[in-house]
Amino acid sequence: MQRAIIAVIVINSVTIGMETSSHLMDRAGDLLHAVDRLALAIFTVEIAARLYAYRREFWSDPWNWFDAIIVVVALVPATGPLSVLRALRILRALRLISAVPSMRRVVNALLTAVPGMASIIGLLVLMIYIAAVVATTLFGDIVPERFDELPRSLFTLFQIMTGDDWGSVAQEVMEHKPWAWMFFIAYILMSTFVALNLFIAVVVNAMNDAEPSPAETQAQAELETVKRELAAVNAKLDQLLIRQTSPANGRGRRHQQL
Incomplete structure (x- = not known):
């Protein structure tokens, strides 16, 4: 689902850029407008589905606010004094930031800086x-x-x-x-x-x-491997101790019976 939304965002961004060409608009203007409206409909349905699924928790994530604001701005009729909003349709491309985890990490890092x-x-x-x-x-x-x-x-x-x-x-x-x-x-x-x-x-x-470096990631993975191996060794030692003490306990019980 996430990959499909990313593909729609990329396609919509390309078509909005193509609409700036008068030559392309003369040849395929109706098609470009249709793709734009279809992409907006998909974005609206996606936001509505996420709202229905998460309900109040939807608004606890700032990235959900970001996506919702972009879609709401796109839904406002770009006519009359609001015609400037038509130029802001390209802001939909910014949804790639929230859709791609690596981009999201970069933006989060910039915000912390x-x-x-x-x-x-x-x-x-x-x-x-x-x-x-x-x-x-x-x-x-x-x-x-x-x-x-x-x-x-x-x-x-x-x-x-x-x-x-x-x-x-x-x-x-x-x-x-x-x-x-x-x-x-x-x-x-x-x-x-x-x-x-x-x-x-x-x-x-x-x-x-x-974001940890590759060396730090590798070191962390090696540390986790060592921890698992130590846990396995401890489990085997516990089993050996139990086996060694079991016969002694059995002889003690027989001696008490005699």
Whole structure:
């Protein structure tokens, strides 16, 4: 059943993407709309069946909420002021997250990493803000199209942080102030190579904690095997002890009778 739902989600996602092509819509628009309505009907029946089977327990799982909200949004008529909901139909593809256990584990790991990511994001925002104030003060007069005001400086520094043509920005400033390379190199080192890598490290660490590595899985399996073997050995020792004590008990009883 789960594999069938995954297949429907994939097919529906592909057909929604195909609907963006005017050429395909002219040739097979009715078929694509029919597949879309059929997929929505299957999703609705599936959610209704799960509600009937689990009743109140259905709402105890956040992933069930996630699936239900996506289906409800798809059921709202996409007409008039709600026509924007038609573009949100592709959100049905997100149901793959709840349908595929491995994807679900990744998302759960990311959610557990949110507190650590929030701290890194706060540090990064603080660094960009400080650098933007310094850049506006130092370079606002010589390169006004990049650093004339704080909002523009923030955008420029965000662009530099992503590595988007930062060399051209630095060259424009260095034509007036040759020492400006020190500012840009220091900013890139702190924002890109330190803060962003810390952000990635927090996410990777959370995913490692959420899902054991192959070595840990193998070690756990070997430990379980050893435990079973020890339990079997203990059972055999108990049987041997019982056999050894049984004859002695029998001789004791015969001696009492005599």
